[in-house]
Amino acid sequence: MRVRNFGTIQEPMNIVPGSFSIFEPDINFSFVYTGDEVKIYLDMLAAGKIAFPGMVTDIVSLENCVDRYIGNPNKKGQLKVLIDLSL
Structure with missing residues (x-):
């Protein structure tokens, strides 16, 4: 089984390892932000707090x-x- 998540804004996800115990999953994630985090970073960028x-x-x-x-x-x-x- 292969699970991939690419370049999305998503909410935190809980993974229960026991649900994969009969498989050997290959789980790959890209770096993602929640919607709230995106707003924080954009506000900081607009305010000149980060560059x-x-x-x-x-x-x-x-x-x-x-x-x-x-x-x-x-x-x-x-x-x-x-x-x-x-x-």
């Missing part, structure tokens, strides 16, 4: 996001790409 220039490798408009990032086969060096709706 992450080293993490953001590009800022693109919604109109150009496919050409410049999503459809670009060479994503080497891309850590975080922000899609800015105001551009």
Whole structure:
């Protein structure tokens, strides 16, 4: 059995190990935030309390996001790409 969770905002999940005892599951999670955590981080970012220039490798408009990032086969060096709706 394989369980995967990718790039979502989710609420905390309780896993009962006994429910998997007859299987050998492969459980993989990406790093996720709850909705409340996302609000906290966005508020802190907007207030200038945190900065992450080293993490953001590009800022693109919604109109150009496919050409410049999503459809670009060479994503080497891309850590975080922000899609800015105001551009």
